[in-house]
Amino acid sequence: MTPKPLLRLLMLGAALTAAGCATPVAPSGPQSASCESGAVRLTQDFSTAPDYACERTDDAAFKLTVLPEDPDINPSPWYAFDLHTERASEAQVALDYPDYRHRYQPRIEIEDGHWVALPDDAVMVSEDRQNAVLSLEIGPGATRIGAQEVISLADRAMWRTAFADRTGMTRRVIGESRQGRPIEALSRPAASPGAPLIIILGGQHPPEVPGVLGLRAFLDALFGAEANTSVLDGYQWLILPDLNPDGVEHGHWRHNAGGLDLNRDWGPFTQPETAAAFAAIQAQIANGHAPYLLLDFHATRRDVLYTPPDAAELTPFAFSEDWIALIEEEWSGTEPAFDRGPSHNVGMPTSKTWFADTYAAPGVTVEYGDDTDRDRITALSQTAARALARYLDEAQTVSAE
Ligand SMILES: [Zn+2]
CATH class of the missing domain: 2.60.40.3120 (Immunoglobulin-like)
Structure with missing residues (x-):
């Protein structure tokens, strides 16, 4: 080029x-x-x-x-x-x-x-x-x-292909958007049949490009050259990076081609994009993988983690508090890495609320700021990935004791 x-x-x-x-x-x-x-x-x-x-x-x-x-x-x-x-x-x-x-x-x-x-x-x-x-x-x-970096559908498809190639992940089409564009999943199997399921989502809201950059850096840090494969092997991974291809293609502000905000359709599942995601999750559950954690990547006006309420009775209990503590421990900056917004959008059919209500497991929305320096986005993602690997390692140690 x-x-x-x-x-x-x-x-x-x-x-x-x-x-x-x-x-x-x-x-x-x-x-x-x-x-x-x-x-x-x-x-x-x-x-x-x-x-x-x-x-x-x-x-x-x-x-x-x-x-x-x-x-x-x-x-x-x-x-x-x-x-x-x-x-x-x-x-x-x-x-x-x-x-x-x-x-x-x-x-x-x-x-x-x-x-x-x-x-x-x-x-x-x-x-x-x-x-x-x-x-x-x-x-x-x-x-x-x-308004942000332009990342076309072709760029996104190339990234998924390259990422799957360098991490050995499986890439497959799990459904089609309203206008017939493919929705792809990346997956990494656990070493044992009954391992817990971790779901990572992205791309629901088209203009939220810092969320795309953050998700890529997070996945690269978690599954790339530095990956702790023995920790990763303990979990079943399902990754859906680009859930709204029609909205991205047409430069939408928010909706899919059906005129809906996909992150208000978790539970109803009236749209083909969310229905495909739900079916892919159900297929994993049918194979014996219990839902353990859901992370959904977005962008807003600041770097913030929207978590379940503190008192929510979820398993693993207090995941957000523990993960955030590890993030801050790993973070080299003087200010906190992320703000925290507990109880955000409670009662709305967002992915994280649906996940917590349905499976009594934690769902967290990871948000990067519109104007956050791109190097900081990378650093935040790498820190969050290291902290998650540590969390999962310790969780496995505890459950093995
Ligand atoms: Zn969003």
């Missing part, structure tokens, strides 16, 4: 402030088609790109109307687009949020797979946060911008 030319980012902050560009630019000209032709163009035609109405407001200026796939939705206003130019050019893109507020600091792909956040002074956000204007200097070719 040929790296794209490194794109210089122009710091136009001062000029923008003087020009008062925090006010939305008045729309002019025809809709989207006009954005896709001309010397400087804007397109939204790749995996994860939504299809927002686009207006050209000048030769190299555009306005995107950022609206969710369904009304009244979790405020995760995703966007992803390409800018194209023949010659080096300045370009402006206004993100207009009629009903929501700007949330994600734009990121730019400076080389294949390498992303950086735009500097603050290249992004002018209006006081009510319903408009943000990005100012860029783009080089010849295509420049990709996203």
